[in-house]
Amino acid sequence: MSKIKKPLKRIASVLLALLILVTGCGLFDTGITASALVESVNGSDSLVRTSLSEIRSVLTSMSYAAYLADHANLQNATKTVEIDISKCNAENTTATYQYVDGGEYGADGKILLTADDGKVSFDVEIPDDAFYCIEIEYWTGNAVVSDSSGNVVAEGKSTNIERIILIDGAVPFKEARSIKLSRSWYDSYYVVNDDYKCVYDETGKKISYGTDDPLFVESVRDQTQDARIFQRDNNGNEMKPAKTLSPEWVTVKVQDSSGYNNGALRFAFTKGSHVLTLSTIREPVAIKSIRLVPDDDIPAYSDYIASYTAQGVKDYSGSETFKIQAEYPTHTSDKTIYQLNDRTSAITEPQDAALQRLNSIGGDKWTYVGQWVEYDVVVPEDGFYNIVLRYKQSMMEGMYVSRKIYINGEVPFAEALNCRFNYKDSWQVGGLYDGLTVKEGESFKFYLKKGVNNIKFEVVLGDMSSILSRVETILTSSNAYYRKILMLTGPDPDEYRDYGFEKIMPDVLKGLKKAAADLYQISADLTAITGVTGSNNGTLERVALVFERMGKQPDKIAATLDTMKDYLAALGSWLTSNQSQPLTLDYMVVQPVDAELPDAEAGFFKNLGSEFSKFIASFFSDYNSISSTTEIDEETLKATENAAIEVWTASSRDQAQIIKRLVDDDFMEKYNIPVTVKLVIGGTLLPATLAGTGPDVAMNIDQTTPVNYAIRSAVLSLNSEEHGYNFNDFSRFKDNPAYSGILDKVSTFDEVFARFAPSAKTPVTLYGETYALPVTMSFPMMFYRKDIFVEMGLEVPNNWDEFRDVSSALQARNLNVGFPTGTGGSMILMYQVDEPLYDMGNYDYYLTQYPDLFGYDEATGKYTKNVYYDDEGNVIPKTDGMTINLDSNASLAAFKQVCQYFTSYDFPVSYALADRFRDGTMPLAVADYAGTYNTLIVFAPEIAGLWEFTPLPGTVLEDGKTIDNTTVASISTMMMMRSVSDDNAFSAWIFMQWWTSAEIQSSFANEMEALLGPSAKQATANLEALATMSWSKDEMDNLAAQFNAVECTPEFPGSYIIGRYTSFAFLDVYNDHANPVTEMQSYIVNINSELSRKRKEFGLLVAEDFAALEAEAQENN
């Protein structure tokens, strides 16, 4: 017995040990890259910073509701006032503008083009004191504006146009700070054959058509369930059509883009002359006319019916119904509103058990105020019809979402301003109702004229708008109260101290009490609207309770401050979540008023059958292959199959799909080389390369990997024949038939690197050989809250002295500053005084002092080992990176400075930036621009326009004037793996240069934004592509300024050790108050010895070689 037991135990322990080894490895393979170190570039002093006074002119806390109340006795205007836009008020105009003949834009007469670089103003003469609405006729296409000498200064980027409206130089109310003019998009379909494959014309191009084309009109109007017009891929899945900007003239009344106020905004004017100013936030625009018009009187539903009935209009007499599939809109406001594949119901039309059918539209892509979708429907006679939708609203539990209905461009009656869609977790079918005049289950009837009618659904906040607007006002003011209290007490107030709030800030106490009362009232109003008391009321009332207690019992404030902070955050997310109004549509039916409704959901057995067939189908469909649409004929296949490449990307499925689409649409068209894109999980690259089954090109690789792999010969050089290929010289690929005719469409290595900031080459280059191309580049910039800076009278800091002053001022008021810790921060300071991370340069010294080490041949005067030649042909020893430069005086000073921020100035080491920036307790932070921007734009909509990011503060150079505001960037890369052969290496290069080109980077960025919304901004490294992305003018100027001053750290063998020891040094200083200088110096030895050890492994020169020679020389002396 015991004999058997022993080996068993052994085997068990072996097994367990192994299991632990294996799982341990799994746990570790993410997040090992210790190096937090990045890269850099050099000084720009042309900073674009908004001055304090400029910010102040735009900030106003007056809400529209208060504004209306202030002008309560003003009448709606009676006459239209046409504004003469053919003359700008020169004094108040700073933007580039230009008058051009409207012909080019499909308009008669002159039109005004204004660029995105300032404001334009117009004089206006008002006949009476009255409220006017502002009506603008603008072009939804992209405007191109040139200056007087004909240079293009601004070109539209297809994003929404955004302006600030000022009257007589001031913003009348805060809603006027962001006026958005939407674009219009349509789907471009390809003509397809019976197999749903593209048909090509005689020149070999795909034939595309838009939604105004008769082909679309016919296919959609004569809709039967089987008539599909989407292109399908090789697997049979339907593919989304591309969205195209639809350029047309539209006339809109200026509306509140936050949606808090339904209907057009009213502006109060007094009799006499005024100046109307449009100040740019985003995009140039072409304007045909601006008028001040009286606000419309939209009739009530009963009047609407009565007036048409009086004209003899009757209910539609026929029995026919007119169905439009929702996936065929004629226009949408955003390119993000695209067709979706719904698989939640068996009767969503159409449906396939295994394949993707684009059978619905909307969902979480159609949730923001102002987004609209429109359809054309043809009816046979004038009359009243019901508009019935099959829709799903399963995201806003206990709430409803709202849509505003336009028929032929007009809101037919007041109730149509907010039609409701109630919550249900399954699909619903029903007519339109508002819940007040017409209850759920009944529906409005609409007058449609004979022929084509246009029906538009626009996202509005509906009855919730006033609630949300009131909550936002409370949130803004309470955030200010919180900051005021915080400034007095600090974040951890003493409960037992009497701060004397009654004396110091009676207004805050009063405000809190008022806010509490308002919140209770809002909660009651909410119940009245939704008819239920739910979790939404809970949030509001809990907050109200806290405010009430704080207002009434000031001695409890200190103890409650923490709770208040949490509740403010809760209120903020309540506001954000209630602003989204998601709705998915399956189809729309226009039908006789007394017709029965179609089925909302399939019956039990139908659902069962459908689910069962989906289950069975799931065994047979390959969800992982992202299939190609292009079929290549046999001959071409043969010629190019050797040149085919495989590309791996470790990203999200969405990204991979976009890459695939771009490859099919663009790459194949241009180069006709087969590319297989594979989506892999991170960490597969190394084992796959080891096993020889790796890809030819790897994408989404961090910046340390290329050099690390290259020194182990797993990655090929892109500019040298010795360790790869030299793509500056295409001659060796000329004769390959696969590349005939495309060589002139391929950029050389040098041309490609001209696309990026020069420093982007640094991390991917080792001793003259470059092993990868940069794809994205991100770096820290300075984020600050404009409103708080204005409130405290602070100027945005330009250099570190000012930065320290501002920090002190903020901290004196108990506010915080965010800053990268340790070397993350000190590297910025180092690179601003041109101190690199490693010891570099000094080449002549090495070459002349130690000629033997470099194989100097006196006869020829050539060096034969341990050297390389740079582009100019200079000989350079491979001595860079032997030792670390963190022990130079400047580096130590920088490190000490940064440590001081955290020890003496108490900057927090660990913090949630988005939260603290939002509630204003951290109004200044140095943080990565792309990530922070993306978070704030989605996470904190209520502070939109109240913050911006600018280049970093700089170091004042010796001349006392120049400021070097260099930042240190990190990049992501793509590299060519050793799996390529001579046959397809050039294909890999073609792919790499194609992917990093401006055109593709910009398409990719736009597609990502289209798919994931404004928070998916790509930090592309391609400067030209960056400029075409949807950054506003100011943002872009700031980015460009910082891009002029960006550096990257180089990568050398052993670089992983640096981040590790420097963070030890920082933690020692922070935790144990050690001396930063001695602490850093104590780790230098460890870092250098690891660098040497790694260099020896690869046969590179190490510092000890020189030290030994030097010692020898001294001995000989």
Next chain:
Amino acid sequence: MSKKNNETVVIRADMTKTQWTIREMKKYKVAYLMVAPFFILFFMFTVVPVVLSFLLGFTTFNMLEWPKWVFMDNYIRLFLDDEIFLLAIKNTLVFAAVTGPGSYLLSLFFAWFINELRPKVRAFVTLLFYAPSISGSVYLIWTVVFSGDQYGFANAWLTKLGLINKPILWFQNEKYIVPLIIAVALWTSLGTSFLTLIAGFQVVDRSLYEAGAVDGVKNRWQELWFITLPYMRPQLLLSAILAITGAFGFGGVITALVGFPSPNYCAWTIMHHLEDYGWSRFEMGYASAIATLLFLMMIGANLLVNKLLRKVGT
């Protein structure tokens, strides 16, 4: 009966050991067939890698190029030229010495106590204690409690009580890391070994207690020591192996809590060292040498525990 007579009679002494083995294997081929699927998988994915890893320990191997044979260099460097490895051994041993027995005893005593409860309550309480280890990464809640942010739970309370006035970076400060990690390790340790022990307590034959009472067992301690524990020795052994391997291999949780590497290598274990060389320095040969040592250490600890467990009940 007649069938038996037809068979040739084979005597063990007539043949060599190999012949005998082959004969026996033929005889029991169905059994071998049935064990084959498991054995093949076990051999391919466990035995072969272990052997390979052992061999790689004598090479330098950067995972991208062919390994180079260097014989004992890796081991020499490990013991003579790698201070951090020695630190890792120290940490691992300290860690294993505290959490191994600690978690083992905790499991044992909790299992014992819980065993006394009524069945329904017992099931519930078992779930309660077992929950932290079912739910995978649940130990991450400690990063919330001991967040370095001034609003982290621990920091906020301590500030409120006036004990500190600047947030402590709990998981970034050498002073606190090791105690915190050990606490978390103990907290998550009521895992499979705990369940095994509970099962062990259930299988003890009740009649033995009566017999024990007759034979002069005076109290519950004696009952536990002389009857319960000896009876459930297999469970004790399995549980001990789990506790030991757990304690030696407790690297992932540390990384998740304090990052990689821990400040000043203060919580650096052999697992970390192995990871570091294997994945961030691309020195698989060296990492294999470390793995081999870790493996030997675990086997050694198991033998020791075996010896100790034999003393139970004597």
